[in-house]
Amino acid sequence: MKIMTPGPTQVRENVRMVRSLETTNPDLDLAFYDYYKETCEQISRLMHTKNPSYILGGEGILGLEAACASLTEPGDRVLVLDNGVFGKGFADFVRLYGGDPYLFSSDYHEELDADAIALFLEQEHGFKYATLVHCDTPSGMLNDILRICPLLKQYGILTVVDSVAGAFGNEVKVDESQIDILCLGSQKALSAPAGLTMLTVSPDAIRSMEARKTPIASFYANILSFNTYYEDKWFPYTMPISDIYGLKAALDNAEQDTDILGRHQRLAEMTRNFVKDLGLELYNHSGYSNTVTAFKVPEGMKASAILERMRMVHGIMIAGSFDVLAGELVRIGHMGENANEADVQETLLALKEVIETLSENQASRLHFPDK
Ligand SMILES: *Cc1c(COP(=O)(O)O)cnc(C)c1O
Numbered sequence: 001m002k003i004m005t006p007g008p009t010q011v012r013e014n015v016r017m018v019r020s021l022e023t024t025n026p027d028l029d030l031a032f033y034d035y036y037k038e039t040c041e042q043i044s045r046l047m048h049t050k051n052p053s054y055i056l057g058g059e060g061i062l063g064l065e066a067a068c069a070s071l072t073e074p075g076d077r078v079l080v081l082d083n084g085v086f087g088k089g090f091a092d093f094v095r096l097y098g099g100d101p102y103l104f105s106s107d108y109h110e111e112l113d114a115d116a117i118a119l120f121l122e123q124e125h126g127f128k129y130a131t132l133v134h135c136d137t138p139s140g141m142l143n144d145i146l147r148i149c150p151l152l153k154q155y156g157i158l159t160v161v162d163s164v165a166g167a168f169g170n171e172v173k174v175d176e177s178q179i180d181i182l183c184l185g186s187q188k189a190l191s192a193p194a195g196l197t198m199l200t201v202s203p204d205a206i207r208s209m210e211a212r213k214t215p216i217a218s219f220y221a222n223i224l225s226f227n228t229y230y231e232d233k234w235f236p237y238t239m240p241i242s243d244i245y246g247l248k249a250a251l252d253n254a255e256q257d258t259d260i261l262g263r264h265q266r267l268a269e270m271t272r273n274f275v276k277d278l279g280l281e282l283y284n285h286s287g288y289s290n291t292v293t294a295f296k297v298p299e300g301m302k303a304s305a306i307l308e309r310m311r312m313v314h315g316i317m318i319a320g321s322f323d324v325l326a327g328e329l330v331r332i333g334h335m336g337e338n339a340n341e342a343d344v345q346e347t348l349l350a351l352k353e354v355i356e357t358l359s360e361n362q363a364s365r366l367h368f369p370d371k
Helices: 013-018 030-046 060-071 085-096 114-123 145-154 203-210 241-256 260-277 303-314 341-367
Strands: 053-057 077-082 100-105 129-133 158-162 181-185 196-201 292-296 329-333
Touching: 013 241, 030 053, 030 196, 030 241, 053 060, 053 241, 060 085, 060 129, 060 158, 060 181, 060 196, 060 203, 077 085, 085 100, 085 129, 085 158, 114 145, 129 145, 145 158, 158 203, 196 241, 260 292, 260 341, 303 329, 303 341, 329 341
Parallel strands: 077 100, 077 129, 129 158, 158 181
Antiparallel strands: 053 196, 181 196, 292 329
């Protein structure tokens, strides 16, 4: 089965192989602390930041929760920028840790409107931090973090950016964007297996955590507990060393790939054009991510029928969507290892066959309603 979903993505052989290497005790072997630190420095380099990075043992969701757990104190006002499923979802994490989320919700078909946010910030004050999603994967929505995050910082609002499905396919410049906590995952455009989350954390974010009046209400999701791992030679829990070997190999692959963003952009554009030429309707009206394309399920067709025929006839797995978009959209993940011309072309030709066949079936049902 060819995996063309918006994460987890295909994993290259060199990443799979290093996960079977002999391991040491990552708590006690001092060499591992250097290995971990170098891997973190590589993440910071690739995300264009002087801020330190941390690798946490847990899926992408852990990073989002850790950011909210570590920043939120009971009663804190948090601005949740919502133009997609993950965008809105941040409000749940804020509430779980006693915060008071203010949802700035806008049309899910459109990217966040920086001018509207600027107007809003003139009127509403007192937010400790804001959350936003770089690429909201269920709709393939890309938000302009380079424009919006500095705006929030102007008002003294810390920023938490979920780029789990954005980074390594769309440009992320943490320092230029003044992002306080950037959340990444292993299994999207980086194309390592699922299981790790990575964060870059600014000095402002650390200061805010250190200035808390109440303790962070989590052990596993406490970012501060990673702050001095290198000096103390102590991790809050045992690091998943084989996962980190795989992550390092995937980071090397990304770093050595000189055309990584250009290729993602070309293949995304090719996908959107092909989909439109098939007569399908893109879900987004603006904010197209280079990593995933979502189109509407045509009238009278079922998302499940499209996905099933893609799998059964063509051996290709693509994805539906979920939450409020469940059943409405079909998504192709052209990110990471999936983002190669041969696989994207094969997927699009298969999609053409599937849509044409299902349309014919539909037309014949209309002519012979009893059959
Ligand atoms: C995949 C993803 C996550 C992490 O979700 P997991 O279920 O842990 O993989 C977070 N945010 C976005 C936007 C994602 O696409």
